[in-house]
Every structure is written in C-alpha cells, then in structure tokens.
Amino acid sequence: xxxxxxxxxxxxxxxxxxxxxxxxxxxxxxxxxxxxxxxxxxxxxxxxxxxxxxxxxxxxxxxxxxxxxxxxxxxxxxxxxxxxxxxxxxxxxxxxxxxxxxxxxxxxxxxxxxxxxxxxxxxxxxxxxxxxxxxxxxxxxxxxxxxxxxxxxxxxxxxx
Amino acid sequence: xxxxxxxxxxxxxxxxxxxxxxxxxxxxxxxxxxxxxxxxxxxxxxxxxxxxxxxxxxxxxxxxxxxxxxxxxxxxxxxxxxxxxxxxxxxxxxxxxxxxxxxxxxxxxxxxxxxxxxxxxxxxxxxxxxxxxxxxxxxxxxxxxxxxxxxxxxxxxxxx
DNA sequence: TATTGTTATACTCTATAACTATA
DNA sequence: TATAGTTATAGAGTATAACAATA
Numbered sequence: 001x002x003x004x005x006x007x008x009x010x011x012x013x014x015x016x017x018x019x020x021x022x023x024x025x026x027x028x029x030x031x032x033x034x035x036x037x038x039x040x041x042x043x044x045x046x047x048x049x050x051x052x053x054x055x056x057x058x059x060x061x062x063x064x065x066x067x068x069x070x071x072x073x074x075x076x077x078x079x080x081x082x083x084x085x086x087x088x089x090x091x092x093x094x095x096x097x098x099x100x101x102x103x104x105x106x107x108x109x110x111x112x113x114x115x116x117x118x119x120x121x122x123x124x125x126x127x128x129x130x131x132x133x134x135x136x137x138x139x140x141x142x143x144x145x146x147x148x149x150x151x152x153x154x155x156x157x158x159x160x
Numbered sequence: 161x162x163x164x165x166x167x168x169x170x171x172x173x174x175x176x177x178x179x180x181x182x183x184x185x186x187x188x189x190x191x192x193x194x195x196x197x198x199x200x201x202x203x204x205x206x207x208x209x210x211x212x213x214x215x216x217x218x219x220x221x222x223x224x225x226x227x228x229x230x231x232x233x234x235x236x237x238x239x240x241x242x243x244x245x246x247x248x249x250x251x252x253x254x255x256x257x258x259x260x261x262x263x264x265x266x267x268x269x270x271x272x273x274x275x276x277x278x279x280x281x282x283x284x285x286x287x288x289x290x291x292x293x294x295x296x297x298x299x300x301x302x303x304x305x306x307x308x309x310x311x312x313x314x315x316x317x318x319x320x
Numbered sequence: 321t322a323t324t325g326t327t328a329t330a331c332t333c334t335a336t337a338a339c340t341a342t343a
Numbered sequence: 344t345a346t347a348g349t350t351a352t353a354g355a356g357t358a359t360a361a362c363a364a365t366a
Contacts, residue, residue, distance in 0.1 A: 018298055019286035021192065021305035026186045027211065028312040031232040033183065038358075046332060051187065064348060072191040077334050079349055084332085101342045101347040128180035129311055137307050138178055144179035144304020147297050151289055153189040206355060224325060237357050239326055244355080252330075261324040263366045325353075333356080343346075 036125035043118045053115040056107045196285035203278045213275040
C-alpha cells in the first residue's frame, strides 16, 4: 500500500483508489466478454484475436510490428496470433514488394464477417450488463474509461 | 455494430460507446500491470495469482469454490491456480474437519509478504501512469470504475 | 442426488532467446 | 548495425469432461 505522508499532501488517495478499482474491475469484464465469445462456437475468437481484426479493419495493409504495438505485445507474440488468424483464413499475410522485410496484413471476406458478428455479440452482451443504468451513469462510466484510455495511449508504451 | 433505430430512441449510443471503451481500455491496463509484475522476477505473480492472494487476505479460510467465484473462473481453473500457489508455498490448503468435502485456504507468511510487495509494485506502476492527472480527472476515472464494478457485481455472475 | 474438489486434455496468450532476411 | 519477422520453448490461464469423495 502507498501510505506515506504524500498520501495526504497531494491527494494520492485517489490514485490508489483508481489502481485498486482497475485491478478489481478489469478482470470481471474480461470474463464477461470471454464467456460471451466462447458461447458462440462458430465465432470462437479470443479477445486478442478480436482486437487484431479490429485493427486490420481500421488499418488495412498494416504490418506485423504495427499489430504488435496495437495489441501491446512483443513481435513474437503478434506473429503467432497472426499465424493463427492466417491459418483460419480470417486474414491474409503477403509480402511487401517495396520493403521486403515487411508483411502486409488484411482481412479476408470471412474475417470481415466474423469481426462483424463477434463485435456485435460482445457489444450486445456488454450492453446487456449495462442495461438499466441511467444515461448519467453511462456517461460517467464512459468518461472515466476515455480518460483512462488517453492516459494509457500516451504513456503506457511497451516497456521492455 | 448496434446501429438500428433504437440507438436514437433510448440513447443506446452511450451503451455502445461504453462497450467499445471497455474492450479497448482493459487490455491496455492489463498489459501495464502484467509487464510490471513480470519485471520483478522475485515476485513473478500473474494477475489472477495476485487476486487470489488478495482474496485470501480478505477472506482467510475461504474454500476453493469461493475462490472460483471471486476470480470468476470455473472450479477446475481455480483448483489449478490454487495448486500452483500451494506448490510455491504462498498459500496452505488443509481439510475442513466439519465439512470434509471442503478445503480451507490461507496465506502463508511468504504469501503475505509477496502480496504486500506485489500490490505495492502494481499500484505504484498504475500510480505512475496516472501521475499528473488533475484531481478532478482522477475522481471521474474512479467514479466510472466504481459504477462499472457495481454493475458487474450485481449482474455478471458466471453464466454457464 | 447435489456439492466440493481434482485431474486429464486441449487451446490460447505471452515472454525470452535464437534465428533469418532485408535495409 | 538495425529492423522486420519467425520459430522454439516454457509457463500460465482457461474451459470442458470425467472422476472421486462427501453431504
């Protein structure tokens, strides 16, 4: 616990509370989404796989390095994730004639379809969990998450 | 995407935004915490392991079923997680004389120490990421997370 | 029969290390 | 040398299925 004098002085209590909230809240939601994706055997996408497809939808022609950075994993890990998606014919991986070290990644038709279905299902499950919350609460939840996201995108680069 | 007419009518846009925010934000933070825990080889606790220790600190003598429910995993998964922690002598698993099907889980001294060190390290890393945010932003982040947590605790039971 | 817990099996995620190929 | 990518290896997380022991 961070409990020295700084706690009082610069209201670090909130930081600590945030940290605790994050560690507690995140795994609960991951479970929710994982379970929902798993419940549909035809889709059968893990969360990292789903994110990979999202990335390629938004950044067609991206490289493996770009994928690694987006997913927040090493290039080796991204490479195996990519390989699995290629095997399942959800993405294509071709050589770049200009930069021969690089690969060019794209969604296949099947990839587009699976992405569409999976994200719909995941979002509907999340929406179900959030159903009944007042607009004010939804707004506050979203605001908090967006603030967190901005923090992470600017400072949480892979530290290795 | 959920983009039918309901979107406009009952402001489901926020729900959808929340869902997207969640899917995007969670992995970023998990990466942050995982990387930090991994950077200290002496600790070497995964996030589920850390949460398991937290649970036993707060609920000494808990059962394997209680652990599974807390972690949000099946009993089989909890059992393997428990086994690993027992092997590493961070927790003890003994029989309950009253209820002989049940096991009684507790932290060892080493478990207490590792928990203390790991949670300090994880929180400090998170605090570092959050450093510089205004008190207002911290408050809004925390508020959003607490709202999310309450949603999950009341409705996101294991669906199986 | 229902509950608690374990084990076997199979997959995925993830890292580090070692490697190849290209720039 | 530096960068892009792959492969081998190892360990953890996770589920389902099958099982044993107890209530």
